[in-house]
Amino acid sequence: MKTAEIAQRFLDYFEKNGHTIVPSASLVTDDPALLFTVAGMVPFIPYLSGDVPAPYPRAADNQKCIRTNDIEEVGKTPRHGTFFQMLGNWSFGDYFKEGAIRYAWDLLTSPEADGGLGFDQKDLWVTVYEEDDEAHDLWLKLTDLPEERIQRLGKDTNYWSTGLPGPAGPCSEIFFDRGPEYGIDGGPATDDDRYVEIWNLVFMQYEITNVRSKYDFDIVGELPNKNIDTGMGLERIAFIKQGVDNMYETDQVRPVLDKAVELAGRTYGANHDDDVRFRVVADHVRSSLMLMSDGVTPSNDGRGYILRRLMRRVIRSMRLLGVDGPTFEVLFSASRDAMKDAYPVVETDWARISQYALAEEATFLRTLAAGESILDESLSDTKAAGGTTLTGAEAFLLHDTYGFPIDLTLEIAEEAGLSVDRAAFDGLMQEQRARAKADARARKRQLADTSVYRDLRAQGETVFTGYTDLEAESQVLGILVDGVSVDRASAGQIAEVILAETALYAESGGQVADKGVIVGPGYELEVLDVQKPVPGLISHTVEVSTGEVGVGQAATTVVDAANRRAARQAHSATHLVHAALRDTLGKTATQAGSLNRAGYMRFDFSWGQSLSDETKTEIEEIANNAVRDNLEVTTRVLPLDEARSLGAMALFGEKYGDTVRMVDIGGPWSRELCAGTHVSTSAEIGLINLVGESSVGASNRRVEALVGLDAFRSLAAERALVSQLTTSLKAPREQLPARIAELQASLKAAEKKIAAFEAKALGDRLPALAAAATRVGDTVVVAESLGNAASADDVRSLALQVRERLGSEAAVVALGAVVNDRPVVIVATNDAARASGAKAGVLAKGAAGVLGGGGGGRDDVAQGGGTDAAALPAALVSVKDALGA
Structure with missing residues (x-):
């Protein structure tokens, strides 16, 4: 069956x-x-x-x-x-x-x-x-x-x-x-x-x-x-x-397992460890597919981290099965075919899902290559020091910072003839889990208890009238102070007020809550926030400005009209930008989150690379053309299945009921499920000014825009700035880029000349520094402060020249300088000094400790730094003291 x-x-x-x-x-x-x-x-x-x-x-x-x-x-x-x-x-x-x-x-x-x-x-x-x-x-x-x-x-x-x-x-x-x-x-x-x-x-x-x-x-x-x-x-x-x-x-999972067996060229049922890995692959591929079909994308925190962990465990398992190259295209396709009859979205949304999956695999394969390089260096250092065990801290750093699986660390270390301090690694992992659990428990304690709203919700849903009215007559059903139900709240108190009806929009769907006031006989409440603590119930967080509000009293909610107008403009602008993105980039550029507030919109979407300036300009132009065309904005409430059949876009992960509100801008050009507030025609938006585009994860991008009057003010400020530049640089606007490039080139040339002069000035000190050498035991030591220097590289170059000038007997050079207001110490040792036990990395680290910082490096040359420039003489003395110890 x-x-x-x-x-x-x-x-x-x-x-x-x-x-x-x-x-x-x-x-x-x-x-x-x-x-x-x-x-x-x-x-x-x-x-x-x-x-x-x-x-x-x-x-x-x-x-x-x-x-x-x-x-x-x-x-x-x-x-x-x-x-x-x-x-x-x-x-x-x-x-x-x-x-x-x-x-x-x-x-x-x-x-x-x-x-x-x-x-x-x-x-x-x-x-x-x-x-x-x-x-x-x-x-x-x-x-x-x-x-x-x-x-x-x-x-x-x-x-x-x-x-x-x-x-x-x-x-x-x-x-x-x-x-x-x-x-x-x-x-x-x-x-x-x-x-x-x-x-x-x-x-x-x-x-x-x-x-x-x-x-x-x-x-x-x-x-x-x-x-x-x-x-x-x-x-x-x-x-x-x-x-x-x-x-x-089973029939929904086995096809992936069979493909993994085929790729690995091994037999299922022949080896217990291999069988476990095959089953992990089959399970985790399906889980990843289903998570992505509900809009989760790989990232370094929250839901995205769980997805990333599942996907990387697949890659790790396939690697342990002998497959080092890409496998996701084959494995995820097999899972799609097994699941599409039960969940058609995995096929209809396959382009987006596969884009995320393949990008994540490519990223982690590069991570593995980089991690192996770091691990090889750690193993070499451990061997060179005569050790036989890689520390748990190093293994944990690879796991936690670079995402390198402990199983591969163990495997590679064993191949190198070393062990790993697994007990120490497990201890660090346990500490991390304990912190995560404590955070989760704290979040659960803070957020999970909604029983205080139970009796209020039992009186019915809060009626939201704000789509058509900016004021609503109502009645106070309940008041909460510090999470406890009370009969009344007085001037100066912060309280939650539950009403039977409200015109104030509760934060949801990316749109922030309305601003406004609630007034009644003898009282006025400033609205600080509006939320939905449980489905169907709207709660107003207020500060009692005057008077005293009590349960059962009449109340009128009054929306800040200017703020609502600007919020409507921003929310409708978000829909236009979404449509413009899909027009420009294709249907896989789907919404991954948004934020709309008065005058500003932020939109996250699935895309794996930055947008060119030309593409950003095209998106901005398409959106503003839609504003110019004065497109009609209509809303309809209809069954969810009907809305989807009409092509309405839904935000992945958003919970929708059997009936939904569909917002059309220009008919099907922009058609989304949305409970937010919107303009009546697109011309009311005024202007959309795209001001930013950035990465918010391996497969997500973010665009930000100013809207309406805020967009105009931003452009006006830019115009004033350009006017100032044209006056200061005595160049017309169209010549500003060339004039600025010319100034930058001149500045760069001047900086190069200054650096060469400073380097020469340091080089001129070479004879004096060599002559200042003293002895600590059998070692010739130069430990001098140079004052200010242009760069640490210049100090390093001079230290190496001094070391060469001192000849073949044991010599240590420690030069200090202040670079960009921060102290730096460079230590260089020659072969004879290193043979007698003087290691530059150890000496630089000790000096850096005196400076209030850290350092280290190779045995022949190393660098340290800190924050206390006044301690530079003491840091140089510490080098001599360490040699004499």
């Missing part, structure tokens, strides 16, 4: 049983405490927590997920994958334990001919929470399971909570017994790979508080609405139904 068929049977079954079928949300979640949709429940959290009323009593879905916390287990077990699909059925205060158990058992054990999954109940085991007698008894009542195949387990396996105050409850899990050839008897309690968990039924029935750990908390009582949250692993069902040993051999 194909993976897609299993998913369809699941959805068909629950649709027949009264469930609303909900499409998968993006892998990029809008939950601020998470990077990705890590579980099937994530899109439903507002409904499960009660923060937002559920729009349906029961639902079912096939949710795509990414989870990398067990990334080291990928390929080693039959079931661990970074990308997986979670089939789920949900009840929001509707059916509870009996319904969940009945549905699960019926679907699993009904014959395939009747639309079921056809499992033999003799192969199924069940676990329940050890104190959940109700679930235990329901399994006996509703099924023919013998009691010995219903096992009671503890909180660590059969109790669900988020680790935060809120909903929680016991679980019941269904396992498939793969048979004695896969492990020992004894059921899921043995925790053996023989028993594969295929379905988890979460009975969300309690409210918890005083959470001390995920499994240590106080139960406040039962939830007013008990929910069902279930998850059945699609890949796990697939490998069982397809008769293969693991998820990597």
